[in-house]
Amino acid sequence: MREILRSLGIEDVNAGGFGGAWTGSGKAQTVVSPINGEALATVTNVTPAEFDGILARSHEAFQTWKLVPAPKRGEVVKALGDELRRNKAALAELVTLEMGKTLREGLGEVQEMIDICDFAVGLSRQLYGLTMPSERRQHRLQEQWHPLGVVGIITAFNFPVAVWSWNTAIALVCGDTVLWKPSSKTPLTAIACTKLAEKVLREFGYDPAICSLAIGRGSDIGDLINTDPRVALVSYTGSIPGGRHVGGLVQQRFGRHILELGGNGAVIVSEKGNLDIALRSIYFGAIGTAGQRCTSTRRVIVHRSIHDTFLARLAELYDRTPIGDPRGDEHLMGPLVDPGAVDTLLAAMATVQAEGGRLVCGGERLPLPGGCYVTPALASVPGNLPIVQEETFAPILYVMPYDTLEEAIALQNGVTQGLSSAIITDDQRESELFLSAAGSDCGIANVNTGTSGAEIGGAFGGEKETGGGRESGSDAWKAYMRRQTSAINFSGRVELAQGITLEL
Ligand code: NAD
Numbered sequence: 001m002r003e004i005l006r007s008l009g010i011e012d013v014n015a016g017g018f019g020g021a022w023t024g025s026g027k028a029q030t031v032v033s034p035i036n037g038e039a040l041a042t043v044t045n046v047t048p049a050e051f052d053g054i055l056a057r058s059h060e061a062f063q064t065w066k067l068v069p070a071p072k073r074g075e076v077v078k079a080l081g082d083e084l085r086r087n088k089a090a091l092a093e094l095v096t097l098e099m100g101k102t103l104r105e106g107l108g109e110v111q112e113m114i115d116i117c118d119f120a121v122g123l124s125r126q127l128y129g130l131t132m133p134s135e136r137r138q139h140r141l142q143e144q145w146h147p148l149g150v151v152g153i154i155t156a157f158n159f160p161v162a163v164w165s166w167n168t169a170i171a172l173v174c175g176d177t178v179l180w181k182p183s184s185k186t187p188l189t190a191i192a193c194t195k196l197a198e199k200v201l202r203e204f205g206y207d208p209a210i211c212s213l214a215i216g217r218g219s220d221i222g223d224l225i226n227t228d229p230r231v232a233l234v235s236y237t238g239s240i241p242g243g244r245h246v247g248g249l250v251q252q253r254f255g256r257h258i259l260e261l262g263g264n265g266a267v268i269v270s271e272k273g274n275l276d277i278a279l280r281s282i283y284f285g286a287i288g289t290a291g292q293r294c295t296s297t298r299r300v301i302v303h304r305s306i307h308d309t310f311l312a313r314l315a316e317l318y319d320r321t322p323i324g325d326p327r328g329d330e331h332l333m334g335p336l337v338d339p340g341a342v343d344t345l346l347a348a349m350a351t352v353q354a355e356g357g358r359l360v361c362g363g364e365r366l367p368l369p370g371g372c373y374v375t376p377a378l379a380s381v382p383g384n385l386p387i388v389q390e391e392t393f394a395p396i397l398y399v400m401p402y403d404t405l406e407e408a409i410a411l412q413n414g415v416t417q418g419l420s421s422a423i424i425t426d427d428q429r430e431s432e433l434f435l436s437a438a439g440s441d442c443g444i445a446n447v448n449t450g451t452s453g454a455e456i457g458g459a460f461g462g463e464k465e466t467g468g469g470r471e472s473g474s475d476a477w478k479a480y481m482r483r484q485t486s487a488i489n490f491s492g493r494v495e496l497a498q499g500i501t502l503e504l
Contacts, residue, residue, distance in 0.1 A: 001040070004093045008192035010041050016187060016215030017046035018194050019054030019179075020061070020208050026050070026216060031188055034100040034335040035325055037370035043187040045216040051224050057209040058150045058179045059230045065210050066147035066175040073173050074124025079200045080169070081117030084110060091161065091192060093327070098186050099157055100335040100372065101289045102326040113165035116456045119473055120169035127174065127477065138491035145481040147175025148256075149232030152225040154218070154246070156238045157337055158292045158393075160186035161193055163260070166456070166472045167235045168197070168211065174480040179212040179231065181222055183238075185337055187215045218242070226250055233480065236260065237294075240391070240417070240465045247467070258479055259467025260460075262391040263419030265451035266299035266412045268434065270405070271306050273424035274448070278310070281424065281450030282397070283317050287333050287376045288452055291395030292341070294466075295420040295444065295452035299388060301408045304401040311380060311399050315361050318378050323366065335372030336394060342374055345394035348387055349377055352398070357381040357388075363396065389415045405430055413441045419462030420444040420451040443470070 005011075015024035026045035033040055046054065065073070084091070092106035101109070129143040151171045155163045160182060168178050182190035190213060197211035214221050225231050226249035235258040236246045243261040250257040265285065269278045285297030302310050326334025336342055342365055349363045363377030376395035381388055388398045402408040412421055421442040423434040431447045433439055443462035444454060454460050459474035461467070470476045489495075496502060 001097065004090050004097070005041060005188070007090045008087065008094055009195040010094075010188055010192060013042045013044065014188070014191050016043045016191070016213070017050050017054050018198065018213040019057035023050045023053070024215065029184065029187070031098060033097050034337055034370055034372040035097065035327070040097060041188055043191070043215055046214045046221065048220060048224060051214050051216065051221055054212050054214050055150065055179060055228060055230055058177045058212040061207040061209040062147070062149055062177045064207060065177055068175070068206075070124045070127055070173055070175065073175060074121045076200060076204055076206065077117050077124065077169050077172050078121045079204070080197060081114050081121070083196045083200055084114050084117065087196060088114070091189070094189050094192055095160055096326050096334070098188050099160055099337055100326055102331060102334050104329070105289055109159060109162045112162045112456055116165050116169045116472060119456055120173045123170070123477060124173040127481070134487065135497060136489070136491070136495045138489070139495070140488045140490070142486050142488065144484045144486070145174075145478070146484055148480055148482050149176060150230055151176045151178045151480060152231040152234045153178055153180045154222055154225065154234065154236045154238065155180070155182050157183035157185040158289060158294070159237075160189040163237050164190070164193055166460070170471070170477050171480050172210070174477055176233070176480055177210045177212070179214060179225070181214050181216065181218075181225060184215070184217060190215065222246070223249065227253065229253055229255065232256060233258065235469070235471065243467050256479070258461075258469035258471055260294070260469050260471060261462075261465060261467040262417055263294045263296070263462060263466055264299065264389070264391050264415045264417040265295050265297045265420040266301055267297055267421070267451060268402070268405075268408045268412060268423040269300060269302040269306070269310060270423065270425035270427065270430055271303040272427040272430065274426060275306070275310065275313070277448055278424040279313055279317065281422065282314065285450035285452045286397040287321060287395050290333050290336050291376065292337060292393055293452050295454060297451045298391070298397060299412075300397060300399045301402050301411050302399060304403055307399075307401040311360065314399070315378055318361050318376055321376055323373060323375065324368065333376065333395070335368075335370055336374060337372070339371045341394055342372060344392060345374055345377065345396060348390075348392040348394070348396055349379070351387040352379050352381065352385065355385040355387055357385060357398070360399075384411060384414045391417060405433060409434065409439055416465040417462065418442045418464035419466040420446075422446040422449065422451050424448055
């Protein structure tokens with residue numbers, strides 16, 4: 001373990017702030033692994049005064065970074081991707097140690113970082129603006145995209161490194177600088193990533209404050225990011241109540257935000273679908289990352305004619321879930337992030353039974369070191385009970401029956417969140433209805449594959465209380481730039497738009 005930490009520059013005690021130089025004289029916290037309760041290292045938070053200095057440096061770095069040609073910025077992101085390739089195994093192990101997801105998922109998360117770097121390198125030559133015909137003779141209209149400023153990146157514990165990279169790789173090629181406030185549950189991975197970025201920026205001779213870091217509590221450092229006009233864009237990933245708070249504060253100062261909030265993923269299983277595909281997709285979607293993904297499958301809406309057999313097959317899979325040390329290849333599920341998450345799961349199970357649901361299997365605390373292990377829970381429910389409408393960030397899956405596809409879609413859409421959804425069917429009329437305007441109301445709607453495991457090439461995000469933000473691929477980069485529209489007159493005369501005349 002020490003070797004992995006050292007190879008990524010993690011010492012016994014680490015400063016939690018970086019703005020060209022490492023600082024952090026605030027409260028110290030010891031990071032404990034959920035795998036076994038072992039202390040990993042200590043991190044000292046930044047004070048508000050140190051935060052101010054870091055932000056000032058990030059803002060200063062933007063003034064020169066924005067002038068570097070975008071393809072040259074892309075070269076830096078290419079080198080960052082190469083650095084991640086070299087450190088993939090160690091960084092994945094650190095992700096696993098710090099937040100408890102299985103090593104194979106940790107490796108997948110780092111691969112996602114590499115993929116978004118590759119995507120961003122290509123993007124650095126494709127930050128296209130449009131040209132439009134002008135209604136005036138010998139005039140031209142055009143749009144250009146310019147760098148925006150400092151991007152404040154606030155991240156959740158469950159994807160401790162990928163979300164930073166989605167934002168950072170895109171922001172860097174767009175000419176922005178980034179200031180990262182990670183979850184206090186996962187500060188070590190944030191320090192490791194920032195050190196990799198620092199190394200690359202120094203090698204190129206650029207200001208290392210282009211990738212800054214401020215570790216501290218959401219209620220102090222987070223709120224400083226939310227309220228400071230030097231932060232042009234706040235990209236916030238976290239819970240719905242958190243997003244409501246952040247969005248409100250950023251909006252009050254007319255700052256921009258990207259909100260990536262909670263989900264309540266559902267899979268519709270049609271009687272015309274392949275049940276093996278359904279089982280595998282739902283099982284991975286529900287127990288992957290121990291049910292701690294925003295895109296986790298939390299609800300299964302299954303046709304009444306196959307409901308009982310499907311539930312029984314799912315229960316059989318659940319019962320033999322290999323649970324234990326997530327570093328071992330033999331385990332599909334590791335611990336939850338902390339003992340508090342176990343309590344949340346147990347409370348939700350009591351509530352679902354009180355509301356009329358039936359516990360089918362699982363939901364037990366396991367007596368393993370660290371106190372964060374549970375068996376995944378499966379519950380049978382008649383519909384979207386109040387507890388089903390909440391995002392319980394733990395491995396609990398609710399299964400409910402439907403009779404018509406219209407009813408299934410109404411159940412799927414009948415929650416306040418709108419992130420990820422899927423249908424398992426071989427009937428094209430069903431899948432097309434699901435994807436149509438009368439279908440899923442989510443940002444992600446999949447066919448014959450589960451709700452989680454999004455690829456970086458598409459824009460990622462969701463509707464309703466999921467916040468409406470989009471990041472990662474497609475044209476999500478536009479949120480990281482400011483658009484400038486220009487009318488250019490090469491006629492040698494003055495002609496006003498809309499036919500307005502000016503007699504002088
Ligand atoms: P959380 O809301 O507890 O914390 C998220 C981040 O917000 C942390 O860095 C936290 O320190 C910070 N924060 C807290 N108070 C703040 C404030 N006043 N101002 C600014 N920042 C503040 O979430 P979590 O438990 O770390 O993560 C789980 C949640 O995140 C779930 O709801 C999950 O669905 C969601 N999530 C969403 C996505 C997505 O892309 N939609 C991805 C991952 C996680």
